[in-house]
Amino acid sequence: xxxxxxxxxxxxxxxxxxxxxxxxxxxxxxxxxxxxxxxxxxxxxxxxxxxxxxxxxxxxxxxxxxxxxxxxxxxxxxxxxxxxxxxxxxxxxxxxxxxxxxxxxxxxxxxxxxxxxxxxxxxxxxxxxxxxxxxxxxxxxxxxxxxxxxxxxxxxxxxxxxxxxxxxxxxxxxxxxxxxxxxxxxxxx
Amino acid sequence: xxxxxxxxxxxxxxxxxxxxxxxxxxxxxxxxxxxxxxxxxxxxxxxxxxxxxxxxxxxxxxxxxxxxxxxxxxxxxxxxxxxxxxxxxxxxxxxxxxxxxxxxxxxxxxxxxxxxxxxxxxxxxxxxxxxxxxxxxxxxxxxxxxxxxxxxxxxxxxxxxxx
Numbered sequence: 001x002x003x004x005x006x007x008x009x010x011x012x013x014x015x016x017x018x019x020x021x022x023x024x025x026x027x028x029x030x031x032x033x034x035x036x037x038x039x040x041x042x043x044x045x046x047x048x049x050x051x052x053x054x055x056x057x058x059x060x061x062x063x064x065x066x067x068x069x070x071x072x073x074x075x076x077x078x079x080x081x082x083x084x085x086x087x088x089x090x091x092x093x094x095x096x097x098x099x100x101x102x103x104x105x106x107x108x109x110x111x112x113x114x115x116x117x118x119x120x121x122x123x124x125x126x127x128x129x130x131x132x133x134x135x136x137x138x139x140x141x142x143x144x145x146x147x148x149x150x151x152x153x154x155x156x157x158x159x160x161x162x163x164x165x166x167x168x169x170x171x172x173x174x175x176x177x178x179x180x181x182x183x184x185x186x187x188x189x
Numbered sequence: 190x191x192x193x194x195x196x197x198x199x200x201x202x203x204x205x206x207x208x209x210x211x212x213x214x215x216x217x218x219x220x221x222x223x224x225x226x227x228x229x230x231x232x233x234x235x236x237x238x239x240x241x242x243x244x245x246x247x248x249x250x251x252x253x254x255x256x257x258x259x260x261x262x263x264x265x266x267x268x269x270x271x272x273x274x275x276x277x278x279x280x281x282x283x284x285x286x287x288x289x290x291x292x293x294x295x296x297x298x299x300x301x302x303x304x305x306x307x308x309x310x311x312x313x314x315x316x317x318x319x320x321x322x323x324x325x326x327x328x329x330x331x332x333x334x335x336x337x338x339x340x341x342x343x344x345x346x347x348x349x350x351x352x
Contacts, residue, residue: 032231039241073220073227076237080244087248127249145215146250152217167212174211177246178239185242 022062026055029072033079040083054082123184130180138173141166201229206236214243 026033030051037050057078065074131139144155152170156163206229212218213226220227230236 035234036237039237040244067224069228070220070224072231073224076227076231077220080240084244084248088251091248091252123245124249124253127246128253131250131253142250146247147254167217170215171208171211174214174243174246177250178211178243181242181246181249 022059025062025071025075026058029075032072033075036076036079037083040080040087046086050079050082050086054079057082123181126184127177127181130177133180134173134176138169138176141169142173142177145170199225201225203229203233203236206230206233207239210236210240210243213240214247 033054034047034051037047037054041047041050054075058075061078065071131142134142140159141155144150144158150158152163152166155166159166206226209218209223209226213230218226230240
């Protein structure tokens with residue numbers, strides 16, 4: 001059975017109308033979607049699962065895309081969000097398991113993708129160390145964004161600075177952390 | 190200009206996209222808000238790679254935050270009464286002796302002092318940590334895995350004051 005036929009069957013089981021245009025879009029974009037997913041997840045069966053998840057979302061929501069020019073970008077973001085949601089779910093699942101086991105692995109150390117090591121303890125520690133080396137002004141906005149989940153307006157109000165200043169600091173801080181991670185990872189992701 | 194060209198968004202170059210990627214990773218820019226940016230992302234593997242690394246940083250920060258070791262709990266409830274009394278007395282004495290910062294002597298004070306509570310034993314040591322004028326009773330074994338790593342840091346202190 002082809003992937004497209006499988007998606008059609010899954011959509012029917014889920015009661016989703018799989019119109020011909022959407023199925024044709026999925027057939028055409030399957031390779032591109034899988035390549036996006038593979039940037040985040042390497043395990044082949046997880047890639048398949050996430051591709052199917054994305055496909056069903058495409059069939060459910062394709063009517064929400066009003067502008068044809070936005071279609072490919074929308075597909076990209078759908079695939080990226082599915083990957084990030086999956087990785088966060090894995091983190092929470094492993095955290096739950098650690099409540100029983102008494103220790104908490106980093107994502108990729110255990111679980112469904114034992115060889116994946118997408119986020120090993122070593123990498124998390126490296127990012128944390130890089131965070132500590134950031135200028136205080138950048139570190140503080142990142143901390144408020146990540147740890148407290150504040151939006152840009154709320155951070156600006158908390159720090160008595162403009163929203164633009166918050167965004168400049170976030171951009172610079174994230175870019176610096178990414179550069180430092182690049183040095184550690186080299187060509188490997 | 191061809192009418193269809195007027196409707197087509199202008200294609201962006203990588204050097205226009207890359208500076209915006211931290212904001213995409215932050216969730217501040219969505220496809221509906223910037224179609225040309227996401228159209229570029231959908232077809233450019235270099236920018237996809239760049240964004241994936243920024244996303245990796247975000248996930249690592251989220252995980253690092255949630256993996257951060259917890260501060261050992263102050264044992265207001267779990268410390269057996271004799272230990273608590275001894276610890277409280279030691280803490281009060283230490284502060285009374287002038288170890289706590291004051292307006293006039295703060296710069297000359299040691300940053301942190303750790304005392305082992307008299308009466309606690311080597312298998313289950315209990316400490317009083319005095320830092321920044323705050324005295325806290327700490328049982329490293331009380332926090333499971335997180336606390337179990339801590340005796341090595343403080344065991345060498347014994348009953349002496351350290352600086």
